[in-house]
Amino acid sequence: MDYRIIGDSCLDLTPEMKEEGKIKIVPLTLQVDSVEFVDDDSFDQKKFIKAVADFDGCPKSSCPSPEDYKKAYGEDEVTAFCITLSAELSGSYNSAVLGQRLIEEKFPNKKVYVFNSRSACIGETLIALKIQEYAEKGAGFEEIVEQVEAYISRRHTLFVLENLDHLRKNGRLTGMKATLVSVLNIKPVMMGTPEGTIEQCAMGRGTKKALKKMVEEVGNRVSDFEDRVFGISHCNCPERAQYVKEEIEKRYPFQRIIVADTAGVGTLYANDGGIVIAF
Structure with a gap:
């Protein structure tokens, strides 16, 4: 099965995962005072940490748009699995689901599933690895969804x-x-x-x-x-x-x-x- 794995930018990639390039990241945008930082390959962690330390207010984050997710899923019939920040902590999950609806309207035969990680950071990363594990074993779409949801329920x-x-x-x-x-x-x-x-x-x-x-x-x-x-x-x-x-x-x-x-x-x-x- 051809497949894609998509994550919002709270999914932390190891150096090896970055090199492999198998997981596509959809960036959130961070704002410190009037300065915006896009959470993609251009993100400078040390510059951001200093900006936050120098700012008396509260930095904010903005989730990707449904269109951003739609584009990441791919305008074709390749199966796509997406992992987002916990829906209780961010609007990223809802945006990803809306993006799913948009792409499925255009490609009715395309299979897309959005996993609510109920976590963040390395918790999202482990879900991506679990999707990859089952997909590489040859599991079908429904089995991957079922097994990975079960994994999420027992992960800490x-x-x-x-x-x-x-x-x-x-x-x-x-x-x-x-x-x-x-x-x-x-x-x-x-x-x-x-x-x-x-x-x-x-x-x-x-x-x-x-x-x-x-x-x-x-x-x-x-x-x-x-x-x-x-x-x-x-x-x-x-x-x-x-x-x-x-x-x-x-x-x-x-x-x-x-x-x-x-x-x-x-x-x-x-x-x-x-x-x-x-x-």
């Missing part, structure tokens, strides 16, 4: 951030959680819920202790390690990502571990020093 996303302000200011968290971080150097371990919202699941005094708590949470949630790929997204902190990778390797026999730097959307919300894991 956790994260530790240096600063929760951007999530709070954009309405993704309550003020209380962000206040805890700044007052007592308490770093919450946050999780994506099955519905795709964000909740706190643990906490530590300082980042290193919070990362250890996060690693411990992995063992509390799954036992079928050999059947799972473990993913890490980091925002400008490869040393922390390496620390988490080594701690995971000591404790759990995952099938493999992949590491990616955050693209623009992940950088906006994870902020400098943030770590996101999915498994």
Whole structure:
């Protein structure tokens, strides 16, 4: 089966995935004050981080248009699978679904499916890899949809951030959680819920202790390690990502571990020093 995999730009690609070029990214647009950053290959993470640090207000993100998704699906009859940010956190999913309707009107025989990741960053990446795995095995459209939706329902996303302000200011968290971080150097371990919202699941005094708590949470949630790929997204902190990778390797026999730097959307919300894991 000929197929395409499309993701919004919160899907973080590893260097190897970028080189392979099998996943097409549809960029969101980020705005800091009056300056716009397109979350594509031109995105400069360090310049963006500095712009955010120098800005007193709240940076914003804008999802791709339905036309952007329509174009990414391809004006032909090649099957397309799309992965977006959690529908509870962004309008990207709804825009992708509208784009699906537009392309199916023009090509009634074309098969398109949009996966609500109920996650972000490396959580989206793992879904793309799962689609690719089933497609390369020769699975049909319906089987891929069924199996990947089942995978999404049992996949977990956790994260530790240096600063929760951007999530709070954009309405993704309550003020209380962000206040805890700044007052007592308490770093919450946050999780994506099955519905795709964000909740706190643990906490530590300082980042290193919070990362250890996060690693411990992995063992509390799954036992079928050999059947799972473990993913890490980091925002400008490869040393922390390496620390988490080594701690995971000591404790759990995952099938493999992949590491990616955050693209623009992940950088906006994870902020400098943030770590996101999915498994």
